[in-house]
Amino acid sequence: xxxxxxxxxxxxxxxxxxxxxxxxxxxxxxxxxxxxxxxxxxxxxxxxxxxxxxxxxxxxxxxxxxxxxxxxxxxxxxxxxxxxxxxxxxxxxxxxxxxxxxxxxxxxxxxxxxxxxxxxxxxxxxxxxxxxxxxxxxxxxxxxxxxxxxxxxxxxxxxxxxxxxxxxxxxxxxxxxxxxxxxxxxxxxxxxxxxxxxxxxxxxxxxxxxxxxxxxxxxxxxxxxxxxxxxxxxxxxxxxxxxxxxxxxxxxxxxxxxxxxxxxxxxxxxxxxxxxxxxxxxxxxxxxxxxxxxxxxxxxxxxxxxxxxxxxxxxxx
Numbered sequence: 001x002x003x004x005x006x007x008x009x010x011x012x013x014x015x016x017x018x019x020x021x022x023x024x025x026x027x028x029x030x031x032x033x034x035x036x037x038x039x040x041x042x043x044x045x046x047x048x049x050x051x052x053x054x055x056x057x058x059x060x061x062x063x064x065x066x067x068x069x070x071x072x073x074x075x076x077x078x079x080x081x082x083x084x085x086x087x088x089x090x091x092x093x094x095x096x097x098x099x100x101x102x103x104x105x106x107x108x109x110x111x112x113x114x115x116x117x118x119x120x121x122x123x124x125x126x127x128x129x130x131x132x133x134x135x136x137x138x139x140x141x142x143x144x145x146x147x148x149x150x151x152x153x154x155x156x157x158x159x160x161x162x163x164x165x166x167x168x169x170x171x172x173x174x175x176x177x178x179x180x181x182x183x184x185x186x187x188x189x190x191x192x193x194x195x196x197x198x199x200x201x202x203x204x205x206x207x208x209x210x211x212x213x214x215x216x217x218x219x220x221x222x223x224x225x226x227x228x229x230x231x232x233x234x235x236x237x238x239x240x241x242x243x244x245x246x247x248x249x250x251x252x253x254x255x256x257x258x259x260x261x262x263x264x265x266x267x268x269x270x271x272x273x274x275x276x277x278x279x280x281x282x283x284x285x286x287x288x289x290x291x292x293x294x295x296x297x298x299x300x301x302x303x304x305x306x307x308x309x310x311x312x313x314x315x316x317x
Contacts, residue, residue, distance in 0.1 A: 004023050027070050027121055027128065028249040032064035033079075035140065035255035040080040042098050042105045043067065055105040056080075056098065057256075071246075078110045079140050079254045082181060094181045095139035113137020113179060113188040115165060116145050117252055126256045127242040128236045130250070133163040133230035136223045137177075140187040141166045143256035143261075146241075148248035157246040160243035165226035174221060191232075192218035203233035210234040 033039045044055050050070045057065060082094035090101040097109035110116065115138050120129040132144055143164035170178075173189035181187045192201035195218075199205035203213035213234055215223065223231035230239040 017096045020088070020317055026073075026246070027119075028140075029067045029068050029069060029077070029119075029252055030064055030249070031059065031067065031077070031252045031254075033059035033061060033254050036061055037081070038083070039092060039140070039254045040083045040103060041065075041077060041252075041254075042080055042096060042108075042110055043077050044075050044105060044107070044109050046074040046076075055107065056100075056103050058083075058103060066265050069119075069121060072122045076116050076118045077252060078114045078116050079142065080110075080114075082139060082183065082187060093206070094183075110136070112194045113190045114139050115142045117142060117164075119250070120244045123242075125242075128245050129240060129242055130163070130226070131230055131240050132226075134165060134226065135191060135193075135230050135233055135235075137189055137191045137194055138165065138169050138173075138222065140170075141168055141255050141257065143251075143253045145251040145253070146243045147251055148243055159241050159249065161241055163228040163239070163241050164256070165222075165229045167225040168257075169225055170223070172225075174218065177218065183215075191222075192216055201232075215245075 031041050039059050040056060041059060043052055043054065045051050050073060051225070052067055052069060052073070052075075054067060059065065066184065078096050079098035080093035080098070083091065083097075085091050091103055096110045096114040098105035098110060098291060100106045100108045114136055116133045116136060118131050118133055123129045128146075130144060130146075131140055140165070143162060143166050145162040146160050150159060170186040173186055174178050177190040177192070177195050178186050179188040179190060192198075193203075195201075199207045200213075201218070208215040213232065214230060215235075219232040219235070222229065223235070228239060231237075265274075
């Protein structure tokens with residue numbers, strides 16, 4: 001009898017454990033490359049989050065790959081461009097490189113500038129929280145689209161919507177934020193914090209709160225082109241989105257506007273061409289590099305913004 005009771009108690013414990021494992025809400029991320037060149041997605045789990053099945057892989061033009069995330073997962077995803085293997089068999093990318101020396105990022109984050117998608121699953125109020133951030137700069141267009149049923153969308157109080165930056169900003173990037181490589185005159189666009197390092201742009205020190213850290217001409221360049229994306233550290237009100245946890249999957253698309261060329265594509269260069277392994281060693285930064293930007297920089301940002309004529313609203317409606 002005692003043995004029977006012990007077996008029943010063990011069985012009950014196993015059932016409780018299985019229910020606990022299955023009760024959490026998870027999501028599937030489908031990452032697609034709509035660019036005219038290869039993109040290498042990078043994936044980074046936040047501290048304390050369970051690792052994903054992959055931390056990096058290659059996506060040829062038109063390819064996609066699904067990645068399942070466990071309940072409570074938090075982390076970020078981005079695209080790496082102009083990647084190749086050096087003579088020493090070290091893998092490196094001109095933009096978004098994670099420093100691992102491998103296609104898998106293995107816990108490494110994106111080197112700025114990089115367009116970032118950030119997620120927290122099963123957050124407060126049984127909601128997923130997500131955003132697309134340009135706080136660390138921009139390297140390619142990205143769109144995050146929630147895929148959920150009508151009831152789930154309604155439960156998220158109208159904030160379950162697509163977000164991202166679908167505009168091509170590299171060619172329009174202000175000169176003092178622009179990043180070039182051996183193969184292209186513009187492959188990425190730095191944030192003002194990364195370019196100049198001042199507390200005013202980095203929202204640090206005396207500017208470390210939303211009352212003192214305000215939008216700048218540079219952050220407004222990003223915000224005007226991509227109104228739903230984070231443009232500086234305290235850009236929360238218009239840039240954070242929520243969907244019902246456990247009832248929503250997410251599509252992440254690079255270059256969602258297929259008709260819009262990007263600087264890599266329009267340069268006529270093949271990102272996998274033989275001459276690209278040295279790209280990380282030949283990056284060229286225009287302007288910035290410390291101190292304050294010249295007064296002409298803000299004017300340059302305004303003129304650059306005028307050149308961005310992308311139908312952003314059509315893709316985000």
